[in-house]
Amino acid sequence: MTMPMAIESRAGIAEAARAGKVWIRAEKRVVSYAELQKRIGSIAALAASHGLAIGDRVVMATRDDCEAALLFSALVLNGLTAVNLEPDAGAERAGALIARAAPALVILDRDIAARWPLPAGTPLIEIVPAAAGGGLLGGLLKARAKEGLAAELDRLGEAVPPAVIPPETLAYILFTSGTTQQPKGVCISHRALFSHLATLSRVQGIGPQSAILNTLMLSHADGMIQGPVMAFHAQATLHRPLAFAINTIEQLLDSVYQLRITHMIAVPTMLALIVRLSRNQDDAFKGGDFQLMISCGAALEAALWEAVEAKFGINLINLYGLTETVAGGVFAGATLGTRVPGSIGRPVDCELRIIDAEGQDVPQGGEGELLIRGDLLMSGYFGDEALTREAIEADGWFHTGDIATLSSDGIYAICGRKKNIVIRGGLNIQPEEVAEVLALHPAVRDALAFGLPDVDWGERLVALVAADGVSEDELLRFCGEKIEPRKVPSRIVIAAELPKGRSGKIIIDAARALFEVAAEAGPSQPAVQRSAEREQADAEDRLLALAASHFRTDRARLTLASVPEDVIGWDSLAHMEFVIAIEQAFGVSLTPREVISIDSLGKALALVAPR
C-alpha cells in the first residue's frame, strides 16, 4: 500500500507556500506555509550541523504555540523523532523523562531550561522570546536581538531535508501518564502517523479549504496531531484564536463565525461549557461554513451529544482513540451514518475485537476488553519491551484497557475502564503518579489517588493520604511544585491510616468510602446532599409550573435555561405577575433590582430558592 507520507506532505507544504497560504493563525502571530517550509530547511541544516541522523531523538518543550508547532512539524518532516514534553511538567518528572529519552539534542524555552535538570553532555538550544517592542523601531531591534534557536537557525541557513524516511522511523514519542519509575513513552512511527492522518482527513472531510479550530494543548496528541499536523497534511489552516477558558467561550464562539471555521476539535468538557455558557449565540455555527464538530479525548455522554447538535444545529463526530493509536480510529456521527449518541460507532481503517478475561472473543452484546489493530497503532512503549508485550499481542492486537460492547448493528460502545486512569476534561491522569508524588512528602506515610465523577470535568482527581502534622493546603502546595497543575488533586483528605487488606494492599472501595465520609462535613455529606438535591428539584418543579401558568405555555416546554426570547407569553407584564407569584409561593420578597435581573428561569430559581 502506498500512502502519502512525510515526503508528500513536504511537497504539499511547498505547494501551499507557493500559493501564499496561512498554516496557523494564532492570537498574536500568523504562520504561513512559507515559514513552515523555511523551518523544515533550517532544521535540516541544524540536524547536519549537530550530526543528527534519521530517527535521532530531539526533546522539545515550549510555551509558544506557534514555535511548538513549527519545531515539532519540522523535526518530524526531517525524519527526526520529536519528544514533545509538557512545559508545565515538574522538574523531577521532566528530568526523568529526558534521561529516559536519551536525546541527541534538547530544545527548550530559556526559563524551562533553567528549571529542568538536563543530562550532562547533551547539547541544549534555548528558545528565547523575541525582545518586546512594537512598531518599526521595535521590529528593527528585534531583528538584531535574535538569540538562541532563532539566531542559530539564521546562522545555519537552510539545507535539503532527507529524501527518504523509512516508514518505521519514529515520528514522535509522547510520554503519557505513567509513574516516574515507569514513564510510558508512546512511540508513533511515520507509518502510523501518516496512515492515520489520511484516515482522519478523509473521515472528517478535512482538505485544503478547511479552517480548523483547535485550541487544545499542543503537548498532547489531540492538540498537536489534530491541529498543526493535520493542517499541514491537508494543506488546511489551523486557527488558535485564544486560549480556551470559561471567560473566553463567547469570544471563541464568535470567532467560529468570524474565521469561517469548518471543523472544530473539542473535548467533552469544552462542549459542556459551550452549551452552558454561550449566550445569544445559537447561530454561532450558522455562518455558512461550518461542517463538523469533532469530540475527542474523553467519553461523550449521549445527552451532551444531543444538546450540542440541537442547540447549534450542527453535526458532530465522536472520535474514540488513544495516544497509542495516534488520535482515533473509531468514529461515530451522522455524516458517517453511525449517529448513535453514547456510542463510539465503527472502526475505520482498523479492526476491533472484544475479549473476555481468558482472551476469548465475547459473543455479540457481551462486555469485554476492547482490542484494536491496524496501521495506526504505535510501535511500542519507548525502551520498555515488557510493557509493550503486555499491551500488544504478538498478532498485533493492542489492549485498550477500555471495556466495550458491540450492538447487533455493529456499533461499539464503551461501558467501563479496566486500567486505572482518571480522565479530567479530556486529559489523562495516572493516579499512581500523583500518589507517588504525595508519598514523597516527609509527613506522608501512605497515599492513594483516584477519580470521582464530576459534572463539569467528567472526572476529578482526589487523594486520600495517611499523614501526621501536615495540612491539606501544604500538601496541595507540595503537589503544585512537583507536578503539572492539572494533575494536582482537587481534594486531599488526611486520615490516620489507609484501609489495607491482609496482603498489605490498599482496599480501594474502603478507601473511597473513607474519603467520602471524611471529605466534607455539612452540605455535601451524602445524606444531607441528597435531601438538599430533592428540595432543589422540588423548588424547580414548582417554579416551572408557575412560569407555565403565567406565560400561558406548556410546562414541558420550559426549562431553567428558558429566557424571555424563547417564551412567547413572557412579556413584561407576565414577568411581573410571575415574579409576584413566585414571591408568594416561596415566601420571599425581591428588590426591584432583583426583579429586573431575572433573565432566565434559572436566575429566578436562584433568587427564590438559593442553594
Add this chain to the structure above:
Amino acid sequence: MIGSQTILILSLWLAAAAVLGWIVPERWRMPVMTGCGMGLVGSLSPLSLGFLLLGTGASMMLVQRRAGPRATGLFVAAVATIYAVFLLRATALDGWGLPAAALPLGMAYYVLRLVHYALEADRGRLRAHGLQDVLAYQFFPAVLFVGPINRFDDFLRDLRRRRWDPELVSTGLGRVLAGAVKIVLIANYLLAEKLAPLAGLAPGTAGRLYADSVLMWANLYMQFSGYSDIAIGLGAIMGFRLPENFRWPFLARNIGDFWRRWHITLSSWCRDYVHMPALARWRSPLLATTASMLVLGLWHEASMHYLLWGVYHAMGLTIWRRFAALTAPAYARLGPAGQRGWNVLAGLLTIHFVMFSYPVVEAIETFARSG
C-alpha cells in the same frame, strides 16, 4: 430637513468608514471606523463629539471601578438632565426663558445608548470588553443620527464575528437603495408632491383632517423607516447586523402590538429601562405604562403636546389590556372566521387610534388654551 452640505459631509464620512473599514490592515479596521464616526460627529457637531466622548469615558470608568447601582443611577440622571436641558432649549417651551438652539446632532440617540450601556454593565450582563469596544459602539457611524438604537452586546458579538461577507454587503446596498426610494421617491415626491393636492378638501372639515392624517402617517412611516433602512443597510455594508426598527406597523392588531412594530428599538428601550424598572418598583402596570409612554413621548420633544400624546398612548394601552382580558373568553368562542373578522376590525381600530393621536392631542391643547 437636513441641508445638502450636511448630507455631503455625512456621505463622505460614511463612505470613508465603509471602505476603509475593509481595506486597512485587520487590526486597524475598527479603530479607523471609530475614527470616522468621531470625525463625522465632530465635523457636524463638536458639542456632540465632546459630550459623547465624555459620556463614554464616564460610563467606562463606572464599569472599571465597579461603581455599583448608586453611581450608575447618578450617571443616568446626569445624562437625562443634560438631555432634558438641550431638549427644552431645542423645543423652547413657552415661558422657560431659555434661548432656542437646535439639539446637538445625534444626541437623541446616543443618550439612549449611553444609558443602555451603563445600566447593562451595572447589571453585569455584558460580555467582557474594553474601552476600544465601547468607543466603537458609541461612535459606530451607521447609527449615529437616526438609530436604530442598537444594543452593545449584540454589537460586540457582531464586532467579534466581523468578516468580509459579500452577501451581507450586497444585502446592505439593497437596503440603502430601498431606503432612498422610500424617502426620495415615495415620501418626498409621491406623497408630498403628487398626493397632497388630492386631499384638496376644504380646511377644517372632517374629511380634510382625515386625509391629512393619513398622508402624514404615510409620510412619517416612509421617511423614518426609509432612514432606518439606510442605517441598517450601511451597518450591513460595514459588516454588522443591526436590529430592525419597523415591522409592518400598520398591520398591528392592537395598540400593544403596534408598539412592538413601530420604532421597535425605541419602544424596547423604554420597555427595558423605564417600564420594567417602574413595574418592578411600583408593581402597578398603569403607573409603569404611563411612565414609559411619557418618556417615549417626551423623548421626541419637551412639550405639552408630547406629554399629552404620551398620556393618550398610555391610556390606550391600559384600556386595551383590560378590554383584551375581559373579552378573551368571547374571542375564543368566535371560531376561525369570526376571529378573522374581529382581527380586521381590531386592526382598523388600531390604525385609527394611532392616526388620531395628533388631532386629538391638538384638540385638547386648543381647548385648554381657549378655556
